[in-house]
Amino acid sequence: MKLFNIISNLRLSLEFTSRDLKERYVGTNFGQLWLIISPLISIFIYTIIFSDFMKMRMNLIGSKYAYSIYLIPGLLTWTFFNNVMMRLTNSIFEKAGIIKKINVPMYVYYVSILLTEFIFYIISIILGLIFLLIIGHKITVDFLYLIPLMIMVGVFAMSLGVVFSLLNPFFKDLKEVIPIVLQLWFWMTPIIYVKTMVANKYPFLIEFNPVFYFVEPLQNIFLYGKILNYKEVFISVSIAFSMLLIAGFLYKKLIDEIKDII
Amino acid sequence: MQKTNDNCVLEIKNLTKSYKLYDKPSDRLLELFFKRKKHKIFYANKNITFNLLEGETLGIIGVNGAGKSTLLKQIAGVTKPTSGEIKRYGRVTALLELGTGFNPEFTGLENIYLNGMLIGMKKDEIKDKVDSIIEFSELGDFIDEPLKTYSSGMTMRLAFSIAIHSEPQVLIVDEALSVGDAYFSAKCTRALKELKKKNLSIIYVSHDLNSLKLLCDRLILLNKGEIVDEGEPERVINKYNYLIAKLDKEQDGKLNIRENSCQTEYGNYLAQIKNVRIYGVESNSNVISSGEEAVIEIEVESHKDINDVTLGILIRDKFGQDIFGTNTFHYDKNIKYKKNHTYIYKFEMVMNIGIGKYTLTVALHSQDNHLSNCFHWKDKAVEFEIAGVKGSIFIGIVRLNPLISIEECL
Numbered sequence: 001m002k003l004f005n006i007i008s009n010l011r012l013s014l015e016f017t018s019r020d021l022k023e024r025y026v027g028t029n030f031g032q033l034w035l036i037i038s039p040l041i042s043i044f045i046y047t048i049i050f051s052d053f054m055k056m057r058m059n060l061i062g063s064k065y066a067y068s069i070y071l072i073p074g075l076l077t078w079t080f081f082n083n084v085m086m087r088l089t090n091s092i093f094e095k096a097g098i099i100k101k102i103n104v105p106m107y108v109y110y111v112s113i114l115l116t117e118f119i120f121y122i123i124s125i126i127l128g129l130i131f132l133l134i135i136g137h138k139i140t141v142d143f144l145y146l147i148p149l150m151i152m153v154g155v156f157a158m159s160l161g162v163v164f165s166l167l168n169p170f171f172k173d174l175k176e177v178i179p180i181v182l183q184l185w186f187w188m189t190p191i192i193y194v195k196t197m198v199a200n201k202y203p204f205l206i207e208f209n210p211v212f213y214f215v216e217p218l219q220n221i222f223l224y225g226k227i228l229n230y231k232e233v234f235i236s237v238s239i240a241f242s243m244l245l246i247a248g249f250l251y252k253k254l255i256d257e258i259k260d261i262i
Numbered sequence: 263m264q265k266t267n268d269n270c271v272l273e274i275k276n277l278t279k280s281y282k283l284y285d286k287p288s289d290r291l292l293e294l295f296f297k298r299k300k301h302k303i304f305y306a307n308k309n310i311t312f313n314l315l316e317g318e319t320l321g322i323i324g325v326n327g328a329g330k331s332t333l334l335k336q337i338a339g340v341t342k343p344t345s346g347e348i349k350r351y352g353r354v355t356a357l358l359e360l361g362t363g364f365n366p367e368f369t370g371l372e373n374i375y376l377n378g379m380l381i382g383m384k385k386d387e388i389k390d391k392v393d394s395i396i397e398f399s400e401l402g403d404f405i406d407e408p409l410k411t412y413s414s415g416m417t418m419r420l421a422f423s424i425a426i427h428s429e430p431q432v433l434i435v436d437e438a439l440s441v442g443d444a445y446f447s448a449k450c451t452r453a454l455k456e457l458k459k460k461n462l463s464i465i466y467v468s469h470d471l472n473s474l475k476l477l478c479d480r481l482i483l484l485n486k487g488e489i490v491d492e493g494e495p496e497r498v499i500n501k502y503n504y505l506i507a508k509l510d511k512e513q514d515g516k517l518n519i520r521e522n523s524c525q526t527e528y529g530n531y532l533a534q535i536k537n538v539r540i541y542g543v544e545s546n547s548n549v550i551s552s553g554e555e556a557v558i559e560i561e562v563e564s565h566k567d568i569n570d571v572t573l574g575i576l577i578r579d580k581f582g583q584d585i586f587g588t589n590t591f592h593y594d595k596n597i598k599y600k601k602n603h604t605y606i607y608k609f610e611m612v613m614n615i616g617i618g619k620y621t622l623t624v625a626l627h628s629q630d631n632h633l634s635n636c637f638h639w640k641d642k643a644v645e646f647e648i649a650g651v652k653g654s655i656f657i658g659i660v661r662l663n664p665l666i667s668i669e670e671c672l
Contacts, residue, residue, distance in 0.1 A: 008384075015379055023367055101362040102380050103339035170291040253294065256342045260281060261290070 009108050016112035021119065039076065039124030043131050046071045058194070061223055065135050072128040073218040074191035077150075080121035081157045081211065082182055087113050088161025089168055089178050096262045106255055110165075114158040121150065132222070140225035146218065149233070152240045153214045159243035166247075166254045169262055191215060210239045270351070271431050271463045272314035272337065277346035279307040279332050279487075306332040308487045310346070314432065317461040319454075321474045321495065323502050324484035330467050333484070334358060334434055337465065352431025355381050357421060359436070366410035370401055370420055373409055377421070383428050391427045398453070399423040400446075415443060422450055426457060433457070434465045451477065471499050471549065472617050475650035496545070496650070503547040529638035533568060533599055533626050537561035538643040540622055542613070548644065550613050552661065553652035558609040560624055564599035571599050571637070572630065573607055576623040577615070585615060585659060587623075591630045614661035617648045 025032055047068040050056045058066040088110060092099075095109050125146065132139055168174045188205050189212055190198065198205055206212050213236040220228045227233060282301035284290050289300040307329045314320055324330050335341045337348060338356035363380040364373050374395055378388040396405050399419040409417065425433060433454075454464060454477065468474055474481065474495060481498035483491040483505070491501045539559040542550035550556050558575060574589030590596050590607075599605070622644045626637040 012379055015376075015385075019365070019368070019372075019376060023365065098363050098380075100335070100340055101338075101358045102356075103382075104380055167291070170287045172287070254291075257290065257294065259341055261287065 009105060010111065012104065013108050013111040013115060016108065017115040017119070020112060020116045035120065035123055036127065039120070039127050042075065042079070042124070043068075043072060043127060046075065047131070063135070063137065065137075066223070069132065069135075069137060069222050070194070070219055071192070072131065073125070073222045074189075074215050076121065076124045076128060077153055077215055077218055078186055078189070078191055078211075079124070080117055081153065082186070083120070084114060084117045084154075084157040085161045085164065085178065085182060087117065088158065089164045090175065091161075092165050092169060092258060092262060100259060100262065107251065110158060110162055113161075114154055117157075118150075118154050121154075125150065128222075138225055142226040143221055145221055145227055145233075149214065149217055149221075149236070152236050156210065156214065156236075156240040156243050159240070159247040162247040163243075163250055166250050166258065169258050185209075185211065189215060210236075210243075213239060269316040270313050271316050272351070272354070273347075273349040274313070274337070275311050275347050275349075277307055277310040277333070277336065277343050277348065278305065279329075279336060279341070280305045280344045305487050307336070307343075310487075310489055312482060312489070312492065314463050314465065316463060317458055318480065319458060319464040319466060319478045321478035321481040322465065322467045322484060323469070323471075323474060323481060323498070325505065328484040329487040330484055331358075331436070332487075334436055334465065334467060337432075338434055350432070353382060353428065354432045354434065355425050355428050355430035356434035357425050357436060358434065364409055364417065364421070367408055369408055370399075370405040370412070371396075373420065374424055377424050378428065381425070381428050395420075395423045395427050398427070415446065419446055426453055430462065432463045432465065434467075436467045437469070471502075471647070471649040475499065496551075499549060499649070500545045500547050503545075503549045527638075527640050529626065529636045531638055532566045533562055533564040533571060533637040535560060535624050535626060535638050535640050535643065536563050536604070538622065538624050538640070540644050540646045548646040549649050550646060551650045551652045552613060552615060552617055552648050552656075554613055556611060556613045556646075558607075558611075558622065560607040560609075562605045562607065562626060564601060564603050564605070566599070567601050568599040568628075568637070570596050570628050572596050572627050574625040574627070574632070575609060576625070578621050578623060579659065580619045580621075585620065589625075589630070613648060614663070615648055616657065616659040616661075617651065618659075619645065619647050621645050 021032070021035075025034055028034065030037070047065060050071065051065050051068045056067045057064075058070060061069075063069065091109055091113060092106065095106070098104065099106055099109075129139065129143070164174060164178060189209055190206065195206060195212075195216065213232050217227050217229070217233050217236065220226065281304045282290065282293075283304055284293075284301050292298065293300050310333060312320075322330050322333065332341070334356065335358070336343050337350075338354060338358060339350075340356075340358075363377050365376060368376065371392070374392055375385070375388055379385065399405075399416075399422075401416060401420060404412070404416065409420075412420070435454075451473075454462075458464065464477075466474070466477055478495050480493060481491075481495045482489055483498050483502050485505060490505075491498050537560070539557075540548055540550075541557055541559075542548075543555040543557060545551065545554065560573065560575075562573065564571075572589050572591040574587065574591075576587035577585045579585050597605070621642040623639075623641045624643045625632050625639045627639075628635040628637075632639055
């Protein structure tokens with residue numbers, strides 16, 4: 001009975017996701033085309049501006065576009081992470097009108113927000129791969145590892161976003177704090193610069209930065225076509241699932257209380 | 263699940279809902295994790311127990327803040343009770359607020375799917391019923407327009423149509439019916455009665471006493487979160503009116519000022535109207551059924567010896583139209599007043615007037631009208647309401663008691 005409920009609720013999440021995607025482009029001329037345009041522009045910027053105009057070079061691999069290849073997985077992943085966090089943090093307030101009136105559990109909305117953003121993420125990564133093909137970068141079998149890694153990023157992003165969304169009704173300041181934290185976090189993560197630039201001076205930025213453990217394997221796959229460090233993958237999986245447990249625990253503990261106060 | 267009663271669709275036992283009030287929202291979180299007490303408790307519902315039977319329509323009334331909405335939300339499952347239990351045997355669909363879960367950007371048709379799934383219908387189920395839903399809502403071609411172009415009446419029609427097509431075992435209707443026009447609300451009432459025959463149970467909340475009397479088999483009266491009365495609608499409504507009256511008294515000081523400013527009162531006060539009361543013989547309150555016998559009681563005090571005194575009454579409807587008026591002069595009941603005496607008049611009559619709100623104006627004068635010698639004229643001395651109809655149903659403002667005979671012609 002309980003399992004049946006969860007399945008039918010997840011089906012509802014899928015329905016919301018497709019509505020969400022549709023709603024975003026209702027009435028626009030290009031419709032779903034916008035799904036592709038925005039990541040396309042980002043990739044364009046990373047290549048043209050950084051590799052062509054600014055002539056940033058990395059000697060990691062022998063390609064003129066090495067820096068762009070390095071940037072793409074990190075930036076796209078961060079964009080996804082950032083969007084999920086921002087949308088989830090305010091989700092309870094956004095859906096207050098519905099969850100107070102209709103008996104649909106909040107997690108249905110969490111999952112649908114994650115799925116919507118995940119679809120954007122997948123599309124942007126696919127465009128990234130197409131870029132690799134165009135510049136003649138080799139795509140290996142190990143690129144298949146992207147799939148589980150991306151799913152782990154999704155689990156982690158949703159879990160952390162859920163935690164923030166559950167705390168938000170109790171601390172209204174969170175809404176202001178989170179964008180700032182995210183911005184700082186971005187610059188503390190080796191996405192624009194490389195790990196070796198900070199690893200010696202500020203090792204804690206890397207060791208205690210959960211996002212690093214997701215981004216680094218992705219960058220390695222893009223650059224070298226393989227995962228260099230399996231320890232990091234193991235850590236990222238543990239981080240994602242322990243965060244999920246924490247989120248689940250808080251959700252159970254707080255959600256009924258929250259419905260009373262929003 | 264073991265039912266205590268076979269045809270019971272909803273069982274509510276000792277339901278209590280309390281809200282904790284905190285100074286700061288973060289105090290709440292601190293208390294949840296560290297067992298430090300930081301709150302005051304407010305009870306929205308206290309020890310509510312009742313059963314809902316198959317095919318039964320249960321009305322819930324109570325003044326604002328009595329806990330009606332909280333109770334409905336718990337039955338609908340959107341809030342959890344603090345203690346006690348709710349057992350549901352079948353789908354409970356709630357029309358708690360107009361257009362909840364609708365998306366204004368989508369068309370009516372898309373919203374049927376969206377809302378249908380939200381209230382627990384399967385996609386195939388909706389597909390099968392979508393034509394019937396559109397037909398009942400009478401939206402026609404509008405169904406392909408975005409919902410933001412709908413009027414509130416149209417939105418309500420769509421919401422109501424989806425709700426009854428979800429084939430719930432229990433339908434919760436919270437004043438939603440009052441939005442539509444007379445035609446559609448009659449249609450809704452009819453549809454509800456049809457569904458009732460198919461054993462749908464309804465929980466109905468409204469401030470419209472008349473529709474409560476018409477629709478409900480049983481009423482529950484809530485006050486300060488507790489059930490104070492339960493049973494036959496007529497009786498419970500009378501108790502409800504008693505409760506409101508008491509509320510009014512508590513605010514006496516404030517109300518008086520306002521009353522004086524909108525109530526016209528004049529005369530030379532040689533004799534004065536002291537007290538006016540109207541009550542139904544059965545209801546014993548100022549809410550009277552149409553066709554019920556009512557008593558108007560007027561207390562007059564004289565300040566002088568007066569030879570010939572007429573007392574008149576005038577019933578007006580809410581638009582200020584005169585419905586019925588007469589006086590003692592026309593009934594040959596004029597009397598002489600002695601100085602400083604009190605007289606009590608009683609008018610007993612059957613209230614054969616239509617449902618609605620009325621006021622009673624009382625006047626003291628001589629001869630047949632108040633133009634020559636007016637002692638005291640008091641507009642809107644009391645208000646009363648006609649709710650529900652005793653005997654055969656009629657519409658309009660007056661019951662003419664026709665005798666109907668039918669001849670069959672060959």
